[in-house]
Amino acid sequence: MARMAPGKLWASQVKNFGDGVYYDGGNLSLVITNQRKGRQWTFKYTSPLTKKRRQMGIGSAFDISLEKAREIAASLRAVLRSGKDPLDERLKEKQELKVQMGSTFQEMAELYLKKNKPHWRGDHTFRHAKNTLESYALPVFGDRPAASIIREDLVSVISPIYNEKKADTVRKLYRYIRKVLELSKVEGARDAEIPQWKGDLEHTFPNLSNLKPVKHHEALKPEEVSPTMQRLKEAGGMGALVCRFIMLTGCRSIEGRGARWDEINLKEKLWTVQGERMKKGNLYSVPLSKPILDLLEEIKPLHTGKPNALLFSSDKGKALSDAGVLKSFKAARPQNSNAVVHGLRSTFRDWIGDETDYPEELGEYALAHAKGSKTERAYRRNTAVEKRRPLMEDWGKFCMGEID
Secondary structure (H helix, E strand, O other): OOOOOOOOOOHHHHHHOOOEEEEEEOOEEEEEEOOOOEEEEEEEEEOOOOOOEEEEEEEEOOOOOHHHHHHHHHHHHHHHHOOOOHHHHHHHHHHHHHHHHOOEHHHHHHHHHHHHHHHOOOOHHHHHHHHHHHHHHHHHHOOOEHHHOOHHHHHHHHHHHHHOOOHHHHHHHHHHHHHHHHHHHHOOOOOOOOOOHHHHHHHHOOOHHHOOOOOOOOOOOHHHHHHHHHHHHHHOHHHHHHHHHHHHHOOOHHHHHOOEHHHEEOOOOEEEEOHHHOOOOOOEEEEOOHHHHHHHHHHHHHOOOOOOOEOOEOOOOOEOOHHHHHHHHHHHOOOOOOOOOOHHHHHHHHHHHHHOOOOHHHHHHHOOOOOOOHHHHHHHHHHHHHHHHHHHHHHHHHHOOOOO
């Protein structure tokens, strides 16, 4: 049907119409709703790009007169005649205005944290990203438009950290800044290219990997394992229970503190952790040795009955903090030792390599270290469980002082 010529409505009619849709022609119509409380001018057209019908709001009839609405409709018809889509053009204008007005780097950083928090495992990554940005980037250019951040700005915040030989902090700070700037481009708050590390900043900050040796976690000596386990048993308390579980399974602290009853299969003697709770994002299965099964039997009376309940929880039903568990471990470790909970994994690895004949590869799988391609890891994940049972039984006996 041919488009109606404009000029079908009268100003007096606009004031008195009841609920309904009233066409003025020239793509312009008046939509009245909610017992005449809602009065909206709309521009209906066929997109020259997609050939689909679209509708564009022009504004309220309470604020825009019939004459003004016709002027706006005429300008939109001119956009159509040029082969452009009025809604697309409006979006472009908004994005350009956003760049000109300039969402600040801090605003985009807050949006980045908000968008990613639900997808990060636990609060640790969120807190680390937030603290890193707040400590280094935001004080320097947080109040500036994200569109204005250039290479020299990144150099200014990274240089002091690089000079202090904090290689890991340099990597993480750059990654967080880059992610914020990438989001800024997606949100239309930035047009400029983002300074890249490879081929650019790496020449300003060379040899990052050799900047400082990796500081390993302090670990128990093999001869200190059994006495520490005995002191943890004597100490009691939820923190000590978690330490025992972490020691016997060889897991990371966050995985042990977050262990749930629905991950435990007592029939198959297996603890299976889904990928979203793992550092590498891969499914992780631990054969349950007799000492672990005994520990689970010990804490069974504490089970609330809910399938997804934590094995170890605070009085409020939440997972124990890393600091709380470390406090329990420090109370049980040898007096002159600086060993920490995460160092138990190093102790486990050293015991496998120095005290047993088990292959190194088996130890890497026991520690959930990714090896080989994705297909190879999936195959070995299924086959290595049974091979690891004797290893975990021997480690359990070693921890309990039953073997040297």
